[in-house]
Amino acid sequence: GVIVSHETVRRWCAKFGQAYANGLRRRRPRPGDKWHLDEVFIKINGEQKYLWRAVDADGNVLDILVQNRRDTAAARRVFRRLLKTTCSVPRVVVTDKLRSYGAAHREVMPSVEHRSHKGLNNRAENSHQPTRQRERAMKGFRSIGGAQRFLSAFSGISPHFRPRRHLMTAAHYRAEMTTRFAIWDQITGAASRPTTA
Template sequence: MKHSNRRGPVLPPRSAFAGFRFPPNVIVVAVRLYLRYDLSYRDVEELLLERGVEVDHVTIFRWVQRFTPLLADAARWCRHAPGDRWFTDETYVKVNGVWRYVYRAVDQRGQVIDVLVSARRDAEAARRFFRKAMVTLKVRPVEVITDAAPTYPAVLDELGPSAWHHVERHANNRVEADHSQLKHRLRPMRGLQTDRTARTIIAGHAFMQNLRRGHYELGVNAPRGLRVAAAFTELATAI
């Protein structure tokens, strides 16, 4: 008995929007509005209703949690290479009433390098943050500017021994000022309820910051005020 070597048809990859009742353009607009502006989920619900789209704020929450990581991941291939000077610091947020530390770094051009939400502020958390950033971006900094936290020197000696570790008063103002952008965005929310939600929202905020600051090759042909919207439309076709 002969076995056929013929293969079945090659099917296109399943869209991330498959199975959702609302069309991709509605979902993407809702996610973009939430990440871009200081809005609550109920605010986005109201804005969509004004446009004839009736969707519950809980559904919008689920869309943000589901599609923010997918859109950010699809944009990785269009991201500009980060600079070689990393300004690193931690800030803190409350998650379900408990403080969490948020490790963040920006480069000399204002690009957010990466973010990490951690239950502890220790060497292991710093190590995870730098390792994640270096592996994801496939780059190593020439200079790292931090505060005087005692956990950094040993971690940087281990992961980036060739980088100059710079600790000086006021040298880290760049990233400390950038923290305020995150805090400002979190203010309209009614609290972060889980670590997973916090990771998604904080990473999504960094993604939106970088997109608005022009650190992605996306929406480049659109007028300046429409570039973020054009970028989300482009990314929707990739997921």
């Protein structure tokens, strides 16, 4: 076996993580036409920042953005970035009652229906749970850039290995995971490396 330190693994993740996440995103189907947006605060070096997240109706993460504020300018930045990264326009955008969303929506996506209600947005609010678990395990983030890089890669890779197991039989789950690991091997280049005996 090969012995490596945790710092070596961290450097590999920083170097290759985003490329692997992008490879997985390219293989995903087009996002649904109903987008859920939510923001939560995160502590970075003791300061309160905001993590904005967008997911589609199936729970697929569309984008993540870490920002200093949660005002109209920040919401506008999130909407514009979403349109650019997904190359699509939704039919409906669902948010909580934060007023910044309404103002940014009218400016950036006026033709898209906007539903603003606390109870409708559970899809986006639940999508923060894996991030919170990682944040606790890592004992927080040290910079906005570091948080953005990590969370962007993490949100692309983590769902690949977390299929909705409660909707599958055991046999279907095993087959699905075999397929997902084969895709991972292709993206990381592990499939092309010779195995040692």
